Amino acid sequence: MAPTRILSPMAFERLPFDPETYLTDVRMFEQEAFGAVYLIDDERKAIIETGTSWDAPKILEAVNAFGLRPEDIDALVVSHIHLDHAGGAGFLLEEMPRANVYVHERGFKHLVDPSKLVESAHQALNADEADLFGTMRPIRSDRLVAVKDQDRLDLGTHSLVFLDSPGHAPHELTILDERNRCVYTGDAAGLYFPGDEILMPIAPAPSFDLEKNLETFRRLLSVKPRALLFSHYGPHRKPKEAIEAMMVAYPSWARIVEERLASAGEEGVLRQLYDMSCRAAKRFPRDFLERRIRVSIKGLAAYHERMEHAGPGR
Numbered sequence: 001m002a003p004t005r006i007l008s009p010m011a012f013e014r015l016p017f018d019p020e021t022y023l024t025d026v027r028m029f030e031q032e033a034f035g036a037v038y039l040i041d042d043e044r045k046a047i048i049e050t051g052t053s054w055d056a057p058k059i060l061e062a063v064n065a066f067g068l069r070p071e072d073i074d075a076l077v078v079s080h081i082h083l084d085h086a087g088g089a090g091f092l093l094e095e096m097p098r099a100n101v102y103v104h105e106r107g108f109k110h111l112v113d114p115s116k117l118v119e120s121a122h123q124a125l126n127a128d129e130a131d132l133f134g135t136m137r138p139i140r141s142d143r144l145v146a147v148k149d150q151d152r153l154d155l156g157t158h159s160l161v162f163l164d165s166p167g168h169a170p171h172e173l174t175i176l177d178e179r180n181r182c183v184y185t186g187d188a189a190g191l192y193f194p195g196d197e198i199l200m201p202i203a204p205a206p207s208f209d210l211e212k213n214l215e216t217f218r219r220l221l222s223v224k225p226r227a228l229l230f231s232h233y234g235p236h237r238k239p240k241e242a243i244e245a246m247m248v249a250y251p252s253w254a255r256i257v258e259e260r261l262a263s264a265g266e267e268g269v270l271r272q273l274y275d276m277s278c279r280a281a282k283r284f285p286r287d288f289l290e291r292r293i294r295v296s297i298k299g300l301a302a303y304h305e306r307m308e309h310a311g312p313g314r
């Protein structure tokens with residue numbers, strides 16, 4: 001039997017980039033170092049990413065342990081509207097009377113009425129996984145701020161610039177903090193598994209778009225970030241190397257799915273992608289990493305199918 005892990009209480013820990021930026025591990029999907037939620041403790045207080053609905057109480061616990069009251073929080077920023085990024089937002093808002101939620105303009109209506117979003121996410125998942133991804137609570141439109149490219153959120157000494165970053169999803173944002181030059185990447189730059197130092201694509205159905213994601217990578221490079229702050233998970237201190245690795249991995253994963261899925265099947269492709277990306281895994285369980293890879297196999301297959309039907313010129 002596996003030893004019982006004693007989990008420390010939720011707490012924000014300071015990141016080394018400035019005195020105001022903090023990170024907490026919400027242990028998303030019961031995995032440590034997978035769900036990162038950030039706090040910027042400036043004149044105005046912002047939380048970046050809200051996890052799943054299961055993570056909302058953990059975020060509140062971390063806010064309280066930090067010495068802030070939930071009513072001190074001014075802004076909740078979600079990188080995109082997938083359940084593991086925006087699922088907690090509606091639940092947190094009920095406890096945070098002054099906060100507004102900042103979301104990509106293409107995601108706005110789905111946070112007002114999340115029923116379709118929740119339904120389609122649950123359709124794509126088996127029962128266990130659907131449970132882990134949780135649910136969403138509708139958000140009143142007067143508490144939502146629709147964000148477009150280059151919009152800013154001024155927190156005092158920190159100023160956040162929102163960058164339209166499609167590819168992973170059409171409603172994906174990355175967020176540049178001009179004070180420390182770090183970029184919150186959401187899922188736009190793939191997944192980072194710290195400790196094992198694994199970088200892997202995340203290309204979910206139904207709307208993953210390879211060309212757009214590659215364009216997003218070029219844009220992220222041009223910003224010359226000091227660090228990438230991944231939602232899954234944490235800071236990566238060599239942004240150029242990480243993005244360049246992703247610029248190779250994404251097309252190569254796409255090619256493998258295109259060329260081998262029919263002959264090798266999902267299991268064969270899974271083994272190949274796992275061996276390519278995850279051989280160094282020690283901290284992260286194989287099964288957990290494989291689940292993430294399966295998401296991308298399905299998403300890349302859907303992408304190729306869409307491209308075939310779109311024909312030349314799309």
Ligand SMILES: [Zn+2]
Pocket residue numbers: 080082085168169187
């Ligand atoms: Zn996502």
